[in-house]
Amino acid sequence: MSLDKNSIELIKSTFSLMEDNGLKITEQMYKTLFKQYPECQDLFIAAKNQPAKLAQTIILFIQEIDDLNGLKKKLAFIAQRHTQAQVKAIHYPMVADALILAMKQVLGEELFSEAIATAWTNGFIFLASELMLMESQIYAESYNKKVI
Numbered sequence: 001m002s003l004d005k006n007s008i009e010l011i012k013s014t015f016s017l018m019e020d021n022g023l024k025i026t027e028q029m030y031k032t033l034f035k036q037y038p039e040c041q042d043l044f045i046a047a048k049n050q051p052a053k054l055a056q057t058i059i060l061f062i063q064e065i066d067d068l069n070g071l072k073k074k075l076a077f078i079a080q081r082h083t084q085a086q087v088k089a090i091h092y093p094m095v096a097d098a099l100i101l102a103m104k105q106v107l108g109e110e111l112f113s114e115a116i117a118t119a120w121t122n123g124f125i126f127l128a129s130e131l132m133l134m135e136s137q138i139y140a141e142s143y144n145k146k147v148i
């Protein structure tokens with residue numbers, strides 16, 4: 001999957017906003033996620049400094065956005081952690097919901113316009129589809145190991 005040029009430019013334009021507010025956004029996002037989707041809470045039992053780690057990944061995503069191949073190694077590592085925690089495809093729309101809402105709440109609708117919200121939704125879909133693909137391969141491998 002690739003990300004369209006317009007979304008790339010709009011996401012890049014939010015770099016300093018995300019650098020200044022990333023942690024606030026991810027802290028808010030976990031609050032919303034656990035309130036709206038309490039079934040997600042159990043997945044995070046072993047997680048440490050999760051808001052900071054997600055905020056760093058958001059910054060890294062913007063820095064690498066012109067050549068997203070550079071992000072593959074990081075995404076492969078995240079996919080390993082996700083599969084250990086039993087993250088499934090069904091959880092991605094929940095996180096997408098909570099993340100976009102948190103961006104809107106922290107930055108305000110003037111800075112986080114509809115166009116920027118759409119660009120970030122596209123960015124999330126890009127990251128989520130890469131992660132879900134890697135995760136489905138890891139789950140399939142472990143299933144094959146069990147049945148062979």
Ligand code: HEM
Nearest residue numbers: 040043044046047053054057081085087091092095127128
């Ligand atoms: C594009 C979407 C996502 C990104 C960029 C992302 C990013 C990350 C990052 C950076 C880590 C930390 C890895 C580490 O350094 O240990 C992580 C861990 C984790 N993520 Fe995600 N994540 C995404 C989606 C999700 C979804 C949909 C869920 C399920 C609700 C989820 C649940 C978790 C859990 C439970 C951990 C902790 C694993 C552990 O250490 O026990 N993530 N994720």
